[in-house]
Amino acid sequence: MAEKSIYDYRVEPHEVDFTLKMTIPNLISAVLNTAGRDALGKGFGVDDLLANNHSWVLSRMAVEVDRRPDQHEAYRVATWISEYGRLLSTRNFEIRGEDSRPIGRAVTEWAMIDMTSRRAVDLSWVGDSHRDALVDEPSPMTKPVKIRNVIPSEEMVHRVAYSDIDFNRHVNTMRYIDLMFDMLPVELPACEEPMRFDLHFMKECRYGQTLTVGCEHLDRGARYEISADGEYVALRGAVEWK
Amino acid sequence: MAEKSIYDYRVEPHEVDFTLKMTIPNLISAVLNTAGRDALGKGFGVDDLLANNHSWVLSRMAVEVDRRPDQHEAYRVATWISEYGRLLSTRNFEIRGEDSRPIGRAVTEWAMIDMTSRRAVDLSWVGDSHRDALVDEPSPMTKPVKIRNVIPSEEMVHRVAYSDIDFNRHVNTMRYIDLMFDMLPVELPACEEPMRFDLHFMKECRYGQTLTVGCEHLDRGARYEISADGEYVALRGAVEWK
Numbered sequence: 001m002a003e004k005s006i007y008d009y010r011v012e013p014h015e016v017d018f019t020l021k022m023t024i025p026n027l028i029s030a031v032l033n034t035a036g037r038d039a040l041g042k043g044f045g046v047d048d049l050l051a052n053n054h055s056w057v058l059s060r061m062a063v064e065v066d067r068r069p070d071q072h073e074a075y076r077v078a079t080w081i082s083e084y085g086r087l088l089s090t091r092n093f094e095i096r097g098e099d100s101r102p103i104g105r106a107v108t109e110w111a112m113i114d115m116t117s118r119r120a121v122d123l124s125w126v127g128d129s130h131r132d133a134l135v136d137e138p139s140p141m142t143k144p145v146k147i148r149n150v151i152p153s154e155e156m157v158h159r160v161a162y163s164d165i166d167f168n169r170h171v172n173t174m175r176y177i178d179l180m181f182d183m184l185p186v187e188l189p190a191c192e193e194p195m196r197f198d199l200h201f202m203k204e205c206r207y208g209q210t211l212t213v214g215c216e217h218l219d220r221g222a223r224y225e226i227s228a229d230g231e232y233v234a235l236r237g238a239v240e241w242k
Numbered sequence: 243m244a245e246k247s248i249y250d251y252r253v254e255p256h257e258v259d260f261t262l263k264m265t266i267p268n269l270i271s272a273v274l275n276t277a278g279r280d281a282l283g284k285g286f287g288v289d290d291l292l293a294n295n296h297s298w299v300l301s302r303m304a305v306e307v308d309r310r311p312d313q314h315e316a317y318r319v320a321t322w323i324s325e326y327g328r329l330l331s332t333r334n335f336e337i338r339g340e341d342s343r344p345i346g347r348a349v350t351e352w353a354m355i356d357m358t359s360r361r362a363v364d365l366s367w368v369g370d371s372h373r374d375a376l377v378d379e380p381s382p383m384t385k386p387v388k389i390r391n392v393i394p395s396e397e398m399v400h401r402v403a404y405s406d407i408d409f410n411r412h413v414n415t416m417r418y419i420d421l422m423f424d425m426l427p428v429e430l431p432a433c434e435e436p437m438r439f440d441l442h443f444m445k446e447c448r449y450g451q452t453l454t455v456g457c458e459h460l461d462r463g464a465r466y467e468i469s470a471d472g473e474y475v476a477l478r479g480a481v482e483w484k
Contacts, residue, residue: 012275013275013278013282013288013409014271014274014275014278014408014414014416016409017404017407017408017409018407018408018409018410018411020409023404023405025405029256032256033254033255033256036255036256040255046255047313071289071409072289161424161425162259162265162420162423162424162426162428162431162432163265163267163420163423163424164424165259165260166256166259166260167255167258167259167260167262167313168260169260172256174256178405181404181405182403182404182405182406183403184404186404186449189404190404207428
């Protein structure tokens with residue numbers, strides 16, 4: 001059994017909004033980058049997997065943010081894998097300030113796909129060969145929820161461009177999250193209250209496709225459904241402030 | 243007289259495109275973040291100026307990129323101020339690989355504005371009180387050019403949203419650059435040839451405004467004019483690959 005890995009960061013000026021606190025999308029970005037760093041350092045990062053024509057793909061994520069750290073504030077992200085299922089592995093995160101008081105936490109579920117077929121592969125062999133990377137501590141919050149029946153009250157259209165895509169020519173997770181947050185009244189992402197965000201991927205989107213971001217506005221949040229070329233639902237999301 | 247300051251970086255996986263090389267917008271972002279870090283460390287960063295209701299505003303920039311560094315590659319950015327004019331200060335950059343071979347270079351010109359009037363203030367006092375921060379070495383490339391008479395052959399409309407704005411509720415420079423690069427045929431930003439980019443600001447854009455990005459496509463590049471609410475020209479840009 002392994003220990004949690006800890007990564008230190010500082011809130012950079014380009015990561016804050018007009019409240020001079022880190023934006024939630026940038027905090028989520030730090031969480032996802034930590035996942036990549038940790039997997040890379042442990043020998044099962046995207047670079048290693050590509051040698052076998054495999055890659056990690058984020059399937060679901062849930063994030064809770066208690067408070068947004070200030071510009072220049074130091075914070076640390078602890079991460080650990082608690083479980084390898086047959087199709088999904090669970091990676092957890094705790095975000096704390098320098099005083100070790102909690103800032104937030106996250107649970108992510110990752111599939112491994114074959115790059116040619118774009119289909120999930122059986123993770124049993126990873127569970128076997130990387131069992132020593134597991135940490136015997138449960139997820140720090142309830143797992144990502146499955147989001148259904150979004151009834152959009154507003155829609156926004158976005159054509160996938162160069163700045164939206166990753167090494168794989170697919171839309172990167174952060175751009176989806178930015179598109180979602182951009183449809184909120186600006187008071188919500190800039191407010192001080194604790195919040196929760198869930199994301200639930202169904203299918204990838206590619207360079208040149210046209211996305212429709214459907215948003216169902218709620219009292220203190222929203223639910224989303226993003227579809228591609230009017231043909232399929234790519235992902236759903238939900239965000240709520242207390 | 244001072245020496246150049248040097249900052250070390252590494253190309254992060256989220257900064258590369260599908261060629262697995264750092265995107266030019268992300269390299270420009272590293273340059274601009276270096277400007278902020280260096281000014282902060284030397285006591286004339288945005289944080290210090292805000293105490294006097296002042297802020298730095300980028301007026302013009304020019305960047306040359308010889309090659310885009312690879313994912314995980316280490317690189318260093320050297321920066322120095324060569325000149326304080328009455329209205330503009332000139333900050334220079336050299337980007338080099340670990341082997342110290344050049345990757346690119348940049349020249350930026352900054353105005354100091356009064357936050358209430360949003361007008362430029364006289365920089366003479368900065369030149370006096372920070373004269374010891376000057377480095378006696380000229381800019382590493384020709385200064386940013388003034389761009390005129392853009393005749394767009396394509397237009398794109400973008401409503402300014404939460405993810406576009408900075409601590410000041412104005413559109414951040416990187417978003418403008420992304421909007422420009424997104425209108426190019428994807429082969430250009432992903433190609434291997436050396437390039438030059440110029441940016442020339444006239445007026446700021448704010449949250450909620452609607453931008454029109456006009457693009458005049460050239461053989462190996464483009465010229466841009468971005469206007470706000472159909473009322474004024476906010477900035478112009480030009481990009482060209484060899």
